[in-house]
Amino acid sequence: MTDPIETGPLPHPLERRRFMAAIAGGLLAVPLVAEAQQPGKLYRIGWLGLNPPASPRPRYLEAFGDTLRAHGFTEGRNLVIERRYSEGREEQNDKAAAEFVQMKVDLIVAIYAGAARAAKRATATIPIVIAGGGNPERLGLVASLARPGGNITGVSNMGIEWSAKGLQIIKDGLPERTRVAIFWNPDNPGSALTFRETDLPAAKALGMSALGVEVRSAADLERALDTVLRERAEVLYAHPPMLPYRARIQEFAEKHALPVVGGTRDWVDLGALISYGPDWRDLYGRAAVYVAKILSGAKPADLPVEQAAKFELVINLKTAKALGLTIPPSLLARADQVIE
Numbered sequence: 001m002t003d004p005i006e007t008g009p010l011p012h013p014l015e016r017r018r019f020m021a022a023i024a025g026g027l028l029a030v031p032l033v034a035e036a037q038q039p040g041k042l043y044r045i046g047w048l049g050l051n052p053p054a055s056p057r058p059r060y061l062e063a064f065g066d067t068l069r070a071h072g073f074t075e076g077r078n079l080v081i082e083r084r085y086s087e088g089r090e091e092q093n094d095k096a097a098a099e100f101v102q103m104k105v106d107l108i109v110a111i112y113a114g115a116a117r118a119a120k121r122a123t124a125t126i127p128i129v130i131a132g133g134g135n136p137e138r139l140g141l142v143a144s145l146a147r148p149g150g151n152i153t154g155v156s157n158m159g160i161e162w163s164a165k166g167l168q169i170i171k172d173g174l175p176e177r178t179r180v181a182i183f184w185n186p187d188n189p190g191s192a193l194t195f196r197e198t199d200l201p202a203a204k205a206l207g208m209s210a211l212g213v214e215v216r217s218a219a220d221l222e223r224a225l226d227t228v229l230r231e232r233a234e235v236l237y238a239h240p241p242m243l244p245y246r247a248r249i250q251e252f253a254e255k256h257a258l259p260v261v262g263g264t265r266d267w268v269d270l271g272a273l274i275s276y277g278p279d280w281r282d283l284y285g286r287a288a289v290y291v292a293k294i295l296s297g298a299k300p301a302d303l304p305v306e307q308a309a310k311f312e313l314v315i316n317l318k319t320a321k322a323l324g325l326t327i328p329p330s331l332l333a334r335a336d337q338v339i340e
Contacts, residue, residue, distance in 0.1 A: 043073065043295050046100030046108040047083040048093055048115035051244045058266070060280035064131070067288035073295060086115065088244040089217050090187040093118030101126065107294055109287065110154075112240065113190035116141050120152060127300045128152040131287035132280060134159030134190030136305060145305040153300040155286050156307045157278045159194045163239070163263070164202035166276045169313065170235055170261055171206045173274065173331045177259070181211045181233035183224065183249070185241040194239065221245050225252050236260045238267065240277070246270055257323055268314045268339065273323070279310035312336045 053061055065075065073079045082103065084096035097118045100108055108126055110116035113133035120128065120141060130136055134157050142148035145156070170180060180203060184195040195212060203210035211231050213224045225248075228236065236253055238246070240263045250270050253260045260267060263277035286306060294300060316339045320327050332338055 042078055042080060043107075044080045044082065044103065044105045045291065045295075046096070046103070046105040047081050047111075048096055048100075048108060048119060049083060049085045049111045050115070050241065051087060052085050058280075060284040063281040063285040064288045067285045068292060071289070071292035071296075073292055087218075088185070088215075088241060090114050090118075090185075094121065097122035107291060109291065112188070113139055113141065114188045114241070116152060116154075117189055120150075124151060126151065127294045128154075129287055129290045129294065129300075130154030130156070130305075132157040132278065132283040132308075134194060138193060139189045142305055145307070147301075148303070148305050149301050151300050153303040153305055154290055155283050156305055157240075157283060158308045159190050159240070160198045162277055162308070162311060163194045164198045165311075166237065166261060166263065167199065167202045167206060167208065169274060169276050169331065170237065171208065173315075173327050174235060174259060174325065177234035178207060179209045179211065179232060179234045181213050181228045181231070181236050183213045183215055183236065183238040183242045183245075185216055185239065186214050187216050188239075188241045191239045191241050199237075215242060215245065218245065221248060225249075228252075228258075229256065233258070238262045240264060246272075254322075259319070259323055259325065265312065265314055268316045268319075271316065271319055273316055273319045273325070275312070275314045277311065278308035279312050282310045283308060314339065 068079065075081055082100065082105065086092040093115050101122050105126060108119045108128045110119050110128055110130050110133060113136065116128060116130045116133050116136065128151055130152065132155055136142045136156055137145050141152050182195060182199050185191045200210055211233050213227055215221055215224050236249065236258055238249060238260065242249065243264065243266060246267055247270065250260060250272060254271065260272035261274045262272050263275065264280060265275050268275040290303060293303065313335045314337045315327055315332060315335045317327065318339060
């Protein structure tokens, strides 16, 4: 599935980046048949995640496991995955990364940029695979996309680029609502970069009033929600690091009849109006290819960083009806899925 969303009035370098990723990356096209793991070896990887998975397991996690199995690595047979979750508290990543180094894991999977940064601080030798962190070349995690150098590689979710497109979707779908509360985490490097360099200028260009709502931990959440009410925000726009708080944010939004737009499908499944962002199944599946290649002997420095190429727009018409909102047909026609 390719991204069906039109760019609109804001120019973004998505197509150019996809083309460059196809040239520089292309890891999925390289067969791993010749790269067999060592017979009888038990591999151990550390998983630095954001939020413990809900039940049933999200489809993107299944994509990770399925891809590993397709390349000869099966959890419980020749692979052990040690999982740790920050739950939005960035300091937890440093503790978990240090623990993985003590365990002498064969590889660390970092689900987002904050986790990757903690892993990089902890080790310069254990390979690190980013499974969808935002813009690692801008955050100093790799030297460049084509030549990452060091011990880090993986897949970028291109957060800087698609976050502005999410604001454009809010403008197209809810043109009368111009006061947007943007939930972001200043301690998360990807979220901070996206808010300052993309969200603020994009909102201004679209004629929106952007209210930055900082949430570093669960302790900040109620104060943040009070700010939303005090400033009379009309739409809530949540960065991916807000996933641990999505249930409370959605509960608050329903109580005050406010539409929520999130960057992952998880938000719409919980009742948000719209989600727009990368296809996380694709990102996690591609990250698993990096894991398989590295466990089979490849060096992270030799594997170019790939970028998100598939994006999803999901619209929840049940929520729109409950809020008394009408979504323009032009936006519905661009959706990958409409929940009725």
